[in-house]
Amino acid sequence: MIGLKDSLKRFYQLVRETTTKEEGSLRFKAKALAVSEIAQQYYCEKKVEMNRIHGEKETSEMRLGKEAHELLLKDTVKIKLEELWRSIYSGKPVCPREMPLLGKHNGVIIAGMADAIFFYGGSPLFLFEHKFTSKQIPFKDHHFQTGLYCYLLHLMGWDTSRLKYALVIAPPACREDNGLRRIPSYVIQQPKEEKLKVRLQAGNANIYINRFEVKRVIDDLNWALGFWTGERSPIPTKKTGKCVTCQFREVCESSLVRTVSRTVIEP
Numbered sequence: 001m002i003g004l005k006d007s008l009k010r011f012y013q014l015v016r017e018t019t020t021k022e023e024g025s026l027r028f029k030a031k032a033l034a035v036s037e038i039a040q041q042y043y044c045e046k047k048v049e050m051n052r053i054h055g056e057k058e059t060s061e062m063r064l065g066k067e068a069h070e071l072l073l074k075d076t077v078k079i080k081l082e083e084l085w086r087s088i089y090s091g092k093p094v095c096p097r098e099m100p101l102l103g104k105h106n107g108v109i110i111a112g113m114a115d116a117i118f119f120y121g122g123s124p125l126f127l128f129e130h131k132f133t134s135k136q137i138p139f140k141d142h143h144f145q146t147g148l149y150c151y152l153l154h155l156m157g158w159d160t161s162r163l164k165y166a167l168v169i170a171p172p173a174c175r176e177d178n179g180l181r182r183i184p185s186y187v188i189q190q191p192k193e194e195k196l197k198v199r200l201q202a203g204n205a206n207i208y209i210n211r212f213e214v215k216r217v218i219d220d221l222n223w224a225l226g227f228w229t230g231e232r233s234p235i236p237t238k239k240t241g242k243c244v245t246c247q248f249r250e251v252c253e254s255s256l257v258r259t260v261s262r263t264v265i266e267p
């Protein structure tokens with residue numbers, strides 16, 4: 001674990017590096033990548049490319065998710081970054097919501113913001129990420145996104161050897177439930193559990209708790225960065241269901257459900 005001053009210095013250095021560059025050397029001249037965008041590659045990499053080319057339209061699911069995350073911030077107090085760093089380094093228990101995370105892996109700057117992180121003794125012990133969906137199990141992109149937040153904490157210099165992450169999956173109807181904000185303290189009190197269930201007014205929140213495994217995240221990240229560095233073309237999903245609900249289903253050349261007729265030019 002590095003000291004407070006070095007940790008802040010490292011953070012601001014990366015902020016400067018991102019803001020002073022006109023354009024980056026990654027695909028689409030990206031200067032830095034967001035954790036959420038990298039995680040989407042595990043849903044459909046082709047869609048990541050289409051979002052960059054055509055612009056991402058906000059879906060009702062995304063709007064609901066945004067609203068829900070804003071509700072989770074209710075009654076929280078905004079503090080300066082230095083103040084947050086000082087309270088973490090004091091060793092006292094602290095659980096910041098939407099803490100900015102920034103790290104550099106193989107020359108690529110990656111930024112993210114986890115829903116909540118519980119620090120104790122100056123180290124992160126639990127990282128929380130909420131998903132509001134009717135499907136009550138986490139998918140690969142959810143695990144990867146949350147693991148990548150943990151990896152950023154590692155790159156920022158914190159001791160992540162005891163870090164676990166909790167994926168909180170709740171139906172969209174539960175997004176206004178005040179009980180959601182009590183989930184971090186509920187999980188922290190039961191550090192050995194791998195799966196917990198919390199009854200909310202409009203359904204249950206299922207909580208999946210996993211240990212952060214740095215090697216697995218690095219392997220997955222290296223695969224994902226192959227797209228950004230131009231080593232390989234984007235890989236489309238093989239699942240028809242994803243194309244059925246995709247906003248690009250009629251323009252994407254890899255779409256499994258495209259209905260647009262293609263003109264055949266006779267020789």
Ligand code: SF4
Pocket residue numbers: 044045046047048050236237242243246247248249250252253254255256
């Ligand atoms: S249509 Fe299918 S393959 Fe194309 S971007 Fe959408 S989900 Fe991916």
